[in-house]
Amino acid sequence: MSLSSKQPPDLVPSPVNDISQLRWDQATFLGRLNHFSRITDPRLLLKSRRDVGAAQHLYHLAKEGHVPRGTTQTQLYHAQTLYHSAVHPDSDGIMHPMGRMSAQVPFGMVITGILLALYKTTPQVMFAQFINQTFNAFVNYTNRNAKSQTTNQQIGISYVGAMTGAVGVSVIANKLVKGAPPLVGRFVPFLAVATANCINIPMMRQGEISNGVIVLDKDGHQLGESKKAAAKGITQVCLSRITMAVPGMLLSPVIMERLERYKFFRRGLVFSTGIQTLLCGISLIVMVPVGCALFPQTSSIQVANLEKPLRDKIQHSSPSTKVVYFNKGL
Structure with missing residues (x-):
């Protein structure tokens, strides 16, 4: 749920412009390696469900553009890492530790x-x-x-x-x-x-x-x-x-x-x-x-390579869309 335009006094603008954008370019192998070397760190398993829930809450607040007063960029990036390590990207549910x-x-x-x-x-x-x-x-x-x-x-x-x-x-x-x-x-x-x-x-x-x-298209539709x-x-x-x-x-x-x-x-x-x-x-x-x-993880496929019914549907409803995106899983 979006935060109202009048923010509570304990919330301030996020020091990170867009927390949903990862710190490293996911279009390159080295960028993905930097990302996954952090979210696959075994030490993250020591974090409790409460820690993960707190990171999830902070992550969603930051996505709306506001965070608790005093929150640093380092804390936000730590929450981002824990969120991507322990929360499923589709369901937003906390995953069982053994499956991460x-x-x-x-x-x-x-x-x-x-x-x-x-x-x-x-x-x-x-x-x-x-x-x-x-x-x-x-x-x-x-x-x-x-x-x-x-x-x-x-x-x-x-x-x-x-x-x-x-x-x-x-x-x-x-x-x-x-x-x-x-x-x-x-x-x-x-x-x-x-x-x-x-x-x-x-x-x-x-x-x-x-x-x-x-x-999805590039805007997530x-x-x-x-x-x-x-x-x-x-x-x-x-x-x-x-x-x-x-x-x-x-x-x-x-x-x-x-x-x-x-x-x-x-x-x-x-x-x-x-x-x-x-x-x-x-x-x-x-x-x-x-x-x-x-x-x-967010893979892509050319519209031209999709099944004909879906390809025709996209070309009719969104003719400018040439590439679509999907979560391939891990």
Whole structure:
């Protein structure tokens, strides 16, 4: 709700002209990297729901152009960071901490360590993928385009499909690499994770594929729903998630293979898993913001590339609009 023209005495003009505009240019990779390196910071998980609510309130006040007296620009930018880290851009609801991108490093490093340690037998693979896909399903649901409805049935199908795909790929791949050097077998978990992402994300967001996502003009006016925009956004999210996993799941096995030549590092599964987990954590600290920054969160698509009915509608109602925008999710 807009503030009245006569502001209460405790509110003053915001020191930031437009808080909805991010500090870094989101049209460039470096600008997005700066933004995501801050909103994926694991330390933000230590903020309470009350802290997030306060940041959300301050952010909305600043959008209206007024803030409490004494509010500094630094405080506003901190509120902006916490808002974008913990509040969904579509629904404006506070997201569950485990589903936020700031949870990717602490949760992701543990899960990746488990995946890289438990890959040799079918029971190990099933247990590791159960943990991995449960986490992935939660993250994918939390970061979906919230304007597209997802049913419990779709969530269940997505979960089962990703589990089946990941376990199936792992079991088959393990059989194929039995005669190969041990290092080759260590790459099987990455293949399983990449496959699962390509199953889990589209299935979790199949409502967007079936019904389309809302596309907007540059001024934020809704123009309709597009399945092609949904497909583009989901493809970008799949590529981003796979990119996040590449160094940790491909370089860590190589490093561990070298380290395990020394007796000091051959102290059993728990020790080696701990070392791998640490390596994965270091990788994810860098790669989570890199993966998120690969594509703008507010993605775009040429009107000429939309479905014909929607394209015709836009050309009739807004002939000057050549590009439309949508939230691709994370």
